[in-house]
Amino acid sequence: MTVSTGNATAARQEPRGRRRERPGRLRRSFGAHWYAWAMVAPVLAVMLVLIGWPLARGVYLSLTDATEANIGRTIGVNVIPSTYEFVGLDNYLQILTSAVFWDKLLWTVIWTVVCVAAHYGIGLALAVMLNRRMRLRSLYRVLLILPWAVPAFVAAFIWRYLYNSDYGVINGMLKLAGLAPVGWLDDPTTAKAAVIAVNVWIGVPFMMVALLGGLQSIPSELYEAAEVDGAGPWQRFRAITLPGLRRVSSTVILLGTIWTFNMFPIIFLVTRGGPGSETEILVTYAFREAFTGVRNYSGSAAWGVIILLMLVVLAVGYRRTLRAQGDPW
Amino acid sequence: MRRLLPAATVLAGLTLAVAACGGGGGAPASPAPSAADPTKITGEVTWWDTTRPDSEGPAFQALIKEFETAYPGIKVKYVNVPSDQAQNQFQTAAQAGSGAPDVIRSEVAWTSQFASLGYLQPLDGTRAVDKPDDFLPGPLSSTKYNGKTYAVPQVTDTLALIYNKRLLKEAGHEEPPKTVAELKQTALDVKAKTGAAGLALNVDSYFLLPFMYGEGGDLLDVQNKKIVVDSPANVKAMQTVADLISSGAAPKPATTDSYANAMTALKDGKAAMIYNGPWALSEIYQGKEFKDKQNLGIAPVPAGSVKAAAPTGGWNLAIYAGSRNIPAAYEFVRFMTTQKAQADIAKKISLLPTRASAYSDPAVQGNRDVAVFQPIMDTAVPRPWIPEGGQLFQPLLEGYQDLVGGKSPPADMLKKVSDQYHGIMKDWS
Numbered sequence: 001m002t003v004s005t006g007n008a009t010a011a012r013q014e015p016r017g018r019r020r021e022r023p024g025r026l027r028r029s030f031g032a033h034w035y036a037w038a039m040v041a042p043v044l045a046v047m048l049v050l051i052g053w054p055l056a057r058g059v060y061l062s063l064t065d066a067t068e069a070n071i072g073r074t075i076g077v078n079v080i081p082s083t084y085e086f087v088g089l090d091n092y093l094q095i096l097t098s099a100v101f102w103d104k105l106l107w108t109v110i111w112t113v114v115c116v117a118a119h120y121g122i123g124l125a126l127a128v129m130l131n132r133r134m135r136l137r138s139l140y141r142v143l144l145i146l147p148w149a150v151p152a153f154v155a156a157f158i159w160r161y162l163y164n165s166d167y168g169v170i171n172g173m174l175k176l177a178g179l180a181p182v183g184w185l186d187d188p189t190t191a192k193a194a195v196i197a198v199n200v201w202i203g204v205p206f207m208m209v210a211l212l213g214g215l216q217s218i219p220s221e222l223y224e225a226a227e228v229d230g231a232g233p234w235q236r237f238r239a240i241t242l243p244g245l246r247r248v249s250s251t252v253i254l255l256g257t258i259w260t261f262n263m264f265p266i267i268f269l270v271t272r273g274g275p276g277s278e279t280e281i282l283v284t285y286a287f288r289e290a291f292t293g294v295r296n297y298s299g300s301a302a303w304g305v306i307i308l309l310m311l312v313v314l315a316v317g318y319r320r321t322l323r324a325q326g327d328p329w
Numbered sequence: 330m331r332r333l334l335p336a337a338t339v340l341a342g343l344t345l346a347v348a349a350c351g352g353g354g355g356a357p358a359s360p361a362p363s364a365a366d367p368t369k370i371t372g373e374v375t376w377w378d379t380t381r382p383d384s385e386g387p388a389f390q391a392l393i394k395e396f397e398t399a400y401p402g403i404k405v406k407y408v409n410v411p412s413d414q415a416q417n418q419f420q421t422a423a424q425a426g427s428g429a430p431d432v433i434r435s436e437v438a439w440t441s442q443f444a445s446l447g448y449l450q451p452l453d454g455t456r457a458v459d460k461p462d463d464f465l466p467g468p469l470s471s472t473k474y475n476g477k478t479y480a481v482p483q484v485t486d487t488l489a490l491i492y493n494k495r496l497l498k499e500a501g502h503e504e505p506p507k508t509v510a511e512l513k514q515t516a517l518d519v520k521a522k523t524g525a526a527g528l529a530l531n532v533d534s535y536f537l538l539p540f541m542y543g544e545g546g547d548l549l550d551v552q553n554k555k556i557v558v559d560s561p562a563n564v565k566a567m568q569t570v571a572d573l574i575s576s577g578a579a580p581k582p583a584t585t586d587s588y589a590n591a592m593t594a595l596k597d598g599k600a601a602m603i604y605n606g607p608w609a610l611s612e613i614y615q616g617k618e619f620k621d622k623q624n625l626g627i628a629p630v631p632a633g634s635v636k637a638a639a640p641t642g643g644w645n646l647a648i649y650a651g652s653r654n655i656p657a658a659y660e661f662v663r664f665m666t667t668q669k670a671q672a673d674i675a676k677k678i679s680l681l682p683t684r685a686s687a688y689s690d691p692a693v694q695g696n697r698d699v700a701v702f703q704p705i706m707d708t709a710v711p712r713p714w715i716p717e718g719g720q721l722f723q724p725l726l727e728g729y730q731d732l733v734g735g736k737s738p739p740a741d742m743l744k745k746v747s748d749q750y751h752g753i754m755k756d757w758s
Contacts, residue, residue, distance in 0.1 A: 068420065068424060068446055069445070069446060073424070073426075073447065075423065075426065075447055075448060075649075075650040075651040076450060076649075076650030076651045076652065076655070077450065077451065077650060078447035078448075078449075078450075078650045079447075080446075080447040160585070160586070163585070164583070164585070164586055164590070165583040165585075165590070166583060166590045166593070166594065167590065167593060183581070183583055183584075185583070185584070185585040186583055186584045186585065186730075186733070186734060187734060188734075188736075271585060272585075274584060274585065274727070274730055275584050275585075275727075275730040275731070275734055275736075276727040276728075276730050276731050276734075276736070277727055291417055291420075291421070292417070292720070292723060293442075293717070293719060293720035293723075293753070294442065294446070294716070294717075294720070295420065295424075
């Protein structure tokens with residue numbers, strides 16, 4: 001880490017005025033900092049193998065018609081020749097012209113926006129509350145972090161049981177209260193609300209902890225000064241807390257967006273994408289393409305590339321806006 | 330040098346194993362393992378079992394103990410994989426070439442798909458297949474792909490109407506319903522007179538098939554390569570199902586966990602009837618309503634306007650082509666599908682044998698569950714065993730869920746399923 005920072009600053013300082021005299025900035029930098037390059041090299045190589053190669057392979061597959069049936073292999077006595085072909089952008093065209101893609105995209109966007117908004121809002125409220133001095137503060141903190149410690153699949157199964165229409169706890173309570181039970185996971189609307197609730201429950205602790213950290217880094221003198229100046233609680237919150245949290249907020253919202261967009265286990269384990277395929281988001285749909293029946297490698301690779309591109313565009317755009325606005329809050 | 334030693338041992342072991350195999354790998358003409366005594370074969374066989382670990386698993390594990398005693402050189406590694414995950418996991422492992430078991434308990438619909446993808450060892454003329462003429466034709470047909478045998482039938486099953494005799498009697502019905510119309514009436518009577526639900530539906534594609542067959546419908550017309558899932562007969566069948574729900578004969582089923590919910594309702598006496606197969610019996614007998622086994626009734630599925638018929642299901646044992654212990658796997662599969670092993674399983678947990686001869690075993694004849702299911706098997710309809718067969722269920726399941734949710738009327742729902750089938754089987758009409 002320190003090596004690369006040093007490298008960057010050095011590179012920035014050197015070209016000042018001397019660019020014309022000695023050509024080959026890269027080579028010069030390499031000559032002066034060969035040890036830094038040598039140290040970075042293993043990491044680079046590993047990254048290339050772990051990230052670059054699968055990515056390149058995925059992009060290549062998405063341009064072919066490869067499926068489980070036509071990729072060549074030899075298993076024991078069975079020899080299957082490779083018969084898949086390069087088909088260009090065919091897979092992408094098929095996906096982008098299908099209604100199912102736009103359906104899923106719309107629902108994925110709703111899912112992401114609602115979840116992240118709830119994560120952030122509830123997380124911030126809890127963080128502000130926990131940041132005050134009170135009795136049993138650490139106990140509350142531990143309790144509130146608990147959902148985060150539960151593995152996602154365990155949480156998903158617990159919730160699935162809570163939602164069970166005949167034997168679930170939620171409907172049991174409704175019945176006790178004299179109300180009619182609800183088929184939570186059987187109706188598209190309630191199923192969507194149900195998966196959002198589970199994901200919010202799971203995601204809030206992370207936001208809370210991150211924002212609590214941010215809150216604690218805001219110097220208390222600011223609040224004292226504001227109070228002396230006669231600012232009310234809401235004014236203090238808007239003028240000190242929110243700006244003070246900006247760096248943390250922008251990072252956790254971006255992270256939360258990417259995580260929620262790709263939140264596979266909740267959807268897959270709570271509803272299996274059902275009823276029908278109503279709660280299926282883009283990643284679970286891509287998974288279904290890739291892992292049911294005769295696997296469609298090329299199609300699912302194309303789905304993956306599309307999802308990746310959307311997230312890259314989102315992340316870059318988000319960062320740009322933040323930078324351009326200076327103070328987005 | 331020291332590092333090389335284990336590798337050399339493995340190599341030597343492999344060579345021995347291949348030698349002991351006696352050319353069983355590819356030559357169908359030579360069933361000639363006579364050179365070596367099969368009980369001297371050594372190796373480790375990993376078996377992915379898909380039975381329910383608590384109610385069915387122990388019976389198979391007891392069988393494995395017997396096998397290991399008979400074949401002291403072979404060790405069996407028993408792995409229980411849930412039946413709804415085994416297909417997926419096997420495909421992943423088989424494709425990757427690592428982690429696949431030597432033997433898999435393959436559902437009848439998966440077998441041809443696995444075979445078409447090159448994952449299974451051809452078994453014609455090997456020690457794995459013993460007396461093939463003895464197997465029932467329906468289950469046996471599911472083990473063939475392109476004229477070759479890729480699996481050995483282990484157990485067979487079909488759906489039946491399973492009911493609570495006490496509740497039916499209280500509702501004034503001594504006999505189980507024989508037609509769908511009677512089914513509806515019986516269910517309504519149960520609901521009116523006992524307060525329990527009549528029929529608990531399980532929202533799953535397989536459980537729709539008796540209704541379709543009952544009206545003379547089917548999913549595919551294999552001979553003419555035609556998709557017929559949206560035929561008028563099937564529309565009528567779906568209307569029947571929708572009517573069972575809307576009339577109150579069947580309470581609106583949950584679409585999530587509906588199998589478990591229906592089973593629990595039956596076991597607790599909260600529902601009088603369900604459609605299910607022999608695999609469910611050992612679990613049902615654990616329920617409080619059926620402490621007295623005599624309270625459980627099993628009858629053929631009620632007939633539609635054309636006939637009464639349920640699908641042929643069941644499980645095969647297949648060997649992964651990339652297995653390093655193929656000779657041992659042959660012996661294991663052979664042992665697990667003998668008349669004796671099948672009779673033993675039928676006696677203990679009422680799973681139906683695939684060998685005709687097993688039904689004449691006195692122990693099996695004494696089992697009343699098997700006796701009830703045997704005639705039902707005779708009318709069961711084998712599904713088309715095509716590689717795509719395993720993919721037909723997901724679209725139908727989604728359609729069934731839409732139907733139950735009242736989202737799409739029968740004809741629309743089947744049209745949508747048909748469209749998806751056309752996407753799966755592009756050259757079918």
